[in-house]
Structure formats: structure tokens, C-alpha cells
Amino acid sequence: MSVPAFIDITEEDQASELRAYIKGKGAEISEENSPEGLHMDLTQIIDACDVCLQDDDKDAESVMNSIVSLLLILETEKQEALVQRLCEKLVQFREGERMHPPKPVFFLYFFFPNTPFCSFKGYLSTGAVRRWIVDWDLDTEKKHTLLRLLYEALVDCKKSETAAKVMVELLGSYTEDNASQARLDAHRCIVNALKDPTTFLFDHLLALKPVRFLEGELIHDLLTIFVSGKLSAYVKFYQSNKDFVDSLGLLHEQNTVKMRLLTFLSMAVELQEISFDTMEQELQIGAEEVEAFVIEAVRTKMVHSKIDQTQRKVVVSYSTYRTFGRPQWQQLHENLTSWKQKLSSVKTSLQTLTTT
Known part of the structure; x- marks a missing residue:
């Protein structure tokens, strides 16, 4: 038929x-x-x-x-x-x-456009939306609305990683002239990123124009702490702004756990060996909690380390950078250059051996 x-x-x-x-x-x-x-x-x-x-x-x-x-x-x-x-x-x-x-x-x-599409948004997919934006030649406002709808659908489906990428794409499409229009989106993006238990790196958010528009506000100060601050800085912020943090729907205990790991990452980047005393002081944990903490940190695959119980220290072999800017790129360039030179030296030595 x-x-x-x-x-x-x-x-x-x-x-x-x-x-x-x-x-x-x-x-x-x-x-x-x-x-x-x-x-x-x-x-x-x-x-x-x-x-x-x-x-x-x-x-x-x-x-x-x-x-x-x-x-x-x-x-x-x-x-x-x-x-x-x-x-x-x-x-x-x-x-x-x-x-x-x-x-x-x-x-x-x-x-x-004024109909609530809370049920319909379950259909949206990242690839399809991007195709529609191109095929339909959407104007800026409709593009923002469509990306926002996709973001909300992904959050509802608990696809936090993909949702975060969509929100970054949305916020990244704003310019200096209209960044103020995305204030609520930027605020929500920060809160959801901080709330997500699987998200630990936030430095890319600071570069977004709508997020920069929030400079001077408490939400931006809180984000900055999670980007590069230590646990002590968060504790101090929370003590002064408890009502604000609670109003965001963020749990202090979860924030503390995340900041403890982030603080450890910063320490691990700077030090190859960290004493138990330093761990206890910086992470605000007892001596009996150090081993359990390190095990949980290693499980995130953001750091590789071993515990030396005899000398009461943690030996770090690798750690993820919390921020990756010009200094880190410069260090990477130097490491690759050194690696290239060493490979060249090995090649020369091998060639010498094969000709003798």
C-alpha cells in the first residue's frame, strides 16, 4: 500500500x-x-x-x-x-x-518554536544535529537553541562526556560581542562539569568567552580553584561561601574528594617522590588513609605511582597535567627534541656496529 x-x-x-x-x-x-x-x-x-x-x-x-x-x-x-x-x-x-x-x-x-520539547529531545544525536545545522543553514540563534536542546537531552541520558563537548561547542560559538547572552549557559556548564564525578580537567573552560564574562563572580572563582588551586583553597572558599556552593547543588564532600585528587595531581607533576607527611598535610588525611587514597588515584588512570611503606613516601612515574598551556607545550617540545636526538645517537651507534 x-x-x-x-x-x-x-x-x-x-x-x-x-x-x-x-x-x-x-x-x-x-x-x-x-x-x-x-x-x-x-x-x-x-x-x-x-x-x-x-x-x-x-x-x-x-x-x-x-x-x-x-x-x-x-x-x-x-x-x-x-x-x-x-x-x-x-x-x-x-x-x-x-x-x-x-x-x-x-x-x-x-x-x-515555543512548544516545550522535553519529550521530543530524546531523538537528538550529536552527529545528526551537526548535519542539520549545515544542511538547513541555520542562523546563529537557531543553532544555539538546537545545541542547547541537544545538551539537555544528553544530560538527561547521563551522557556527561558528550554533553560537555556539546556545551563547549555551544559556548565556543559566541563572540566577545554576544558572550553576555550565554551567561546562564556558561554558569550551567561550570556547575555540571564540577558536579560530574568523572570530570577532573577544567582549564579549557576558562578560555571560553562566555565563561570569561563571569570573571569576578563566585562561580568563576570556584572554577579557577578547580582548575589550578589546592584543597586548602577550596576549603577556605567553602567556609566563606557555603550557602553559595550549596545553592548550586554541589555536595561539599564530593567537591573535597575531587579537589583532593586534583591537589595530588599538581604535587605529582612537580615531585617524583612525595612524603607521607606532605600527603597528610596537603590532602588533609590521616597517615592510615594515604595508601587507600593512592590506590583510588591510580584507578583514575590520571596518575601512576607506587607506595614505599619503608621510607614512607609515594613514588610517581606519571601524572596528568591539570592545565596545559604554553609552558607545558614548551616542555613537550623539549622532551620530543631530546628523544629525537637520543634516537639519532642510537641509530648512529647501530650503523657503526654493522660496518665494523
Whole structure:
């Protein structure tokens, strides 16, 4: 069965054609239009439209295109509830069947910009959104809105790493002239990054223009501590701004755990050997907690170290940099240059041996 092309017919006939097609697919729906008018027709059609989603993309898109075209001519006050109803129907079907929605439905976002798409956003994927931005030649405002919607969907799905990348992309698209417009996004980005138990590196956030716009505010001060400060600096900040930190939904205990690890990373970059006494003082832990802490730190794979119980010290073989700027690039250049020279020396020695 092919889907009719609804062209040059009245809205009533289009609704009738949709009813007949959906009923032919097995839906429990009357072929007769509702005496209550188009609004009730669409309500019943949307409730039964999931039978069409099992078709190939072409058929599903034709049906959804027709539904969307009818939604557009409804009275404004009746549109929102039906759009939301359609989104919820599609989300329910996708969750059960693991299928992608028909493409025309995405135009709902632009036809009804004021409709809450909290249910619909489960469809969005990073790759698809980036393609739409290019293919649809979106203006700046719509691009920001679409990326923001994708970010919220990823957060809801607990895909924190991908969500963070999307938010960085969003904030990175602002300029000095409009950075102030992204103040709330920058604030939310910082809070979610600090709250995420798997995120430990934050220096890239400081370079974003909307984040720089927050300089002088407590949220920026807190971020700076997590970028390069020590545990003692965080404790002091919290003691002075407890209500602020709590209002962000951040847990002091979790912040302390994260700052303890970050402080250790800074120490490990500077020192190859760290005494237990230094660990206890800088990390504010007891001697009996040092070993357990080091084990947990190594599990993050951000640092490689061993414990020397006899000499009461931690021996570091590798540590991740909390910040990576010009000094670190310079050090990397020097290390690579030295490595190249040593390889050249080894090559020369081998060549000498093979010719003797």
C-alpha cells in the first residue's frame, strides 16, 4: 500500500485519507471524520499513528508530513498540546522499538518554536544535529537553541562526556560581542562539569568567552580553584561561601574528594617522590588513609605511582597535567627534541656496529 500524496485537497479530506490509511495498517480508528472537527481528528490520528512508524522511512515521512501540515492550520491555542502529544507518542515508540523517527518531524522544532520539547529531545544525536545545522543553514540563534536542546537531552541520558563537548561547542560559538547572552549557559556548564564525578580537567573552560564574562563572580572563582588551586583553597572558599556552593547543588564532600585528587595531581607533576607527611598535610588525611587514597588515584588512570611503606613516601612515574598551556607545550617540545636526538645517537651507534 502506498501513502496518498495529500495535494490540493481540503483539510477534511486530508484527515479522512489519513484515517483510511492508518486503519488499513491495522489501527483501531474510524474512517469517518469526527463531528467535533479537525482538532479531534488530529487527536485520534496522532493516537493511532504509531502503526505507520513500522513502515520504511518514505511511508512514515509521508504520514508525518501530512500530520504536521494539518497541525499548522489549527488554532494556535490548540497546537501545543497536540504537538506534545505527537512527540510523546514518537518517544514511546522509539524506546520500545529502537527506531529513528521520520525526518519531517524535526521540522516541528522550527514550526512550533515555543512548544516545550522535553519529550521530543530524546531523538537528538550529536552527529545528526551537526548535519542539520549545515544542511538547513541555520542562523546563529537557531543553532544555539538546537545545541542547547541537544545538551539537555544528553544530560538527561547521563551522557556527561558528550554533553560537555556539546556545551563547549555551544559556548565556543559566541563572540566577545554576544558572550553576555550565554551567561546562564556558561554558569550551567561550570556547575555540571564540577558536579560530574568523572570530570577532573577544567582549564579549557576558562578560555571560553562566555565563561570569561563571569570573571569576578563566585562561580568563576570556584572554577579557577578547580582548575589550578589546592584543597586548602577550596576549603577556605567553602567556609566563606557555603550557602553559595550549596545553592548550586554541589555536595561539599564530593567537591573535597575531587579537589583532593586534583591537589595530588599538581604535587605529582612537580615531585617524583612525595612524603607521607606532605600527603597528610596537603590532602588533609590521616597517615592510615594515604595508601587507600593512592590506590583510588591510580584507578583514575590520571596518575601512576607506587607506595614505599619503608621510607614512607609515594613514588610517581606519571601524572596528568591539570592545565596545559604554553609552558607545558614548551616542555613537550623539549622532551620530543631530546628523544629525537637520543634516537639519532642510537641509530648512529647501530650503523657503526654493522660496518665494523
